[in-house]
Amino acid sequence: MFTLNKIGQNRMKILAVGAHPDDIEIFMYGLLSVCKNRGDKISLMVATDGAAGDVKSSNGLTSVRELETKKALKNLGHITMLGLPDGKLLESMNALDNIRKAIYTENPDIIVTHAPEDYHSDHRALSNYVEDAAGFRFPIIFADTLMGINFNPDFYIDITNFFHCKKKAIMCHKSQSPEKFVSAMKLMNRYRAAQCNAPKLNYAEAYRFNKKFPFVDLRSLLPNPPLLKPFY
Numbered sequence: 001m002f003t004l005n006k007i008g009q010n011r012m013k014i015l016a017v018g019a020h021p022d023d024i025e026i027f028m029y030g031l032l033s034v035c036k037n038r039g040d041k042i043s044l045m046v047a048t049d050g051a052a053g054d055v056k057s058s059n060g061l062t063s064v065r066e067l068e069t070k071k072a073l074k075n076l077g078h079i080t081m082l083g084l085p086d087g088k089l090l091e092s093m094n095a096l097d098n099i100r101k102a103i104y105t106e107n108p109d110i111i112v113t114h115a116p117e118d119y120h121s122d123h124r125a126l127s128n129y130v131e132d133a134a135g136f137r138f139p140i141i142f143a144d145t146l147m148g149i150n151f152n153p154d155f156y157i158d159i160t161n162f163f164h165c166k167k168k169a170i171m172c173h174k175s176q177s178p179e180k181f182v183s184a185m186k187l188m189n190r191y192r193a194a195q196c197n198a199p200k201l202n203y204a205e206a207y208r209f210n211k212k213f214p215f216v217d218l219r220s221l222l223p224n225p226p227l228l229k230p231f232y
Contacts, residue, residue, distance in 0.1 A: 018044075047122070196226040
């Protein structure tokens with residue numbers, strides 16, 4: 001499914017699937033940046049149009065959020081906006097078919113998406129859609145929930161060198177009062193690094209996967225965890 005590049009790293013096609021404009025930036029940007037830096041090809045998919053977002057003005061919100069997303073993610077890879085209804089993803093009759101078609105078109109080596117226990121109904125619905133669409137053809141890893149609630153990680157990814165890029169990407173979403181998400185991720189990603197006993201000013205994102213045939217161990221596909229230091 002993937003080949004090794006000259007320095008022995010995995011060169012893969014990675015597909016990130018977020019429910020709303022800004023979700024990829026908040027929950028997955030660090031991992032994707034690390035993967036991009038090691039030579040992987042990144043594709044990005046946003047399921048909903050973002051029309052129900054927390055906004056200062058509702059005028060032309062869909063277009064505003066699409067422009068914010070394109071600005072935030074322009075350095076990562078190709079972006080597909082599916083335009084499904086924000087806040088009503090579970091009720092959307094064609095959501096699963098659209099998501100399945102988009103995934104098969106990309107034909108990724110691995111998919112990154114929301115955890116099925118996350119706080120937002122669209123996140124949960126998307127997680128289930130992606131898992132159904134992927135079947136046993138594509139392995140999936142699930143991103144941390146907001147503030148880590150009910151999430152038990154399998155993997156920790158060191159994003160220290162890219163955390164400033166993550167903050168910058170989140171701040172592109174001016175319509176969503178992004179400062180609150182920057183603050184939340186600074187706390188969350190520092191906490192995940194601290195769980196690994198990483199030094200101060202280090203940051204990490206956490207991920208999980210559901211073991212199922214034929215994908216029972218995905219560690220070799222992922223970037224490195226934070227470096228450990230002795231604990232005395």
